[in-house]
Amino acid sequence: MGPEIEAYLAASAAELVIHVDEADQPLGVTARGSMQRQRLIPRCSFIFVFNSAGQLCVHQRAAHKRLYPGAWDVAAGGVVAAGETYLEGATRELWEELGVSGVELKSHFRFFYQSSESRLWGSVFSCTWDGLLSLQPEEVAAVRWVDPHQPWQREDECYAPDSLQALGMLLSDYASD
Numbered sequence: 001m002g003p004e005i006e007a008y009l010a011a012s013a014a015e016l017v018i019h020v021d022e023a024d025q026p027l028g029v030t031a032r033g034s035m036q037r038q039r040l041i042p043r044c045s046f047i048f049v050f051n052s053a054g055q056l057c058v059h060q061r062a063a064h065k066r067l068y069p070g071a072w073d074v075a076a077g078g079v080v081a082a083g084e085t086y087l088e089g090a091t092r093e094l095w096e097e098l099g100v101s102g103v104e105l106k107s108h109f110r111f112f113y114q115s116s117e118s119r120l121w122g123s124v125f126s127c128t129w130d131g132l133l134s135l136q137p138e139e140v141a142a143v144r145w146v147d148p149h150q151p152w153q154r155e156d157e158c159y160a161p162d163s164l165q166a167l168g169m170l171l172s173d174y175a176s177d
Contacts, residue, residue, distance in 0.1 A: 073160040
C-alpha cells in the first residue's frame with residue numbers, strides 16, 4: 001500500500017461521524033475509526049445510479065477498503081458525516097466516488113442492516129445519470145452498467161451485501177407500484 005492510500009485511510013479514520021441506536025436516534029459524534037472498532041451504528045447513504053436506458057451503475061470497491069474490499073457494489077454512498085443529513089451525505093458521496101453532481105436525488109426509504117460484518121442505518125436514494133463518470137481511485141476500482149431486471153451477478157465475484165439488500169427492497173417497491 002502506497003503512502004497516498006495510507007494517508008487517505010488515516011484521514012478517513014479521523015472523520016467525525018454521527019452514531020445512532022437501533023431506532024436511528026442520534027447518540028453522539030465519534031471518529032469513524034472508533035465507530036468501526038466499537039461496532040457503533042452509523043448512518044449511511046445508498047445511491048442507485050441509473051442511466052436513461054434503465055441500467056444500473058455497479059462499481060468495484062477498492063482493494064484496501066475495510067469493509068468488503070474488492071467486492072462489487074450496486075450503490076454509491078457511505079457513512080454520513082457529523083453535521084450532515086442523509087441527503088447531504090448522499091450528495092457528497094456521489095460526487096466523491098463517481099464525480100456525479102447536479103442531479104436530483106430521489107429519496108425512497110430508510111432501513112436497518114445488520115450482519116456479522118456491520119450494522120447501519122441506511123437511507124436509499126436514486127438518480128438518473130447519462131454523463132461521464134470520474135472515479136475516485138481511493139474508493140472505486142472499476143464500474144460497469146447492468147440491467148437490474150435480468151441476471152447480472154457473476155459467480156466469480158463478491159458483492160456488498162448491504163447494498164444488495166437495499167437494491168432488492170428498491171426493486172420490490174417498484175414492482176408493487
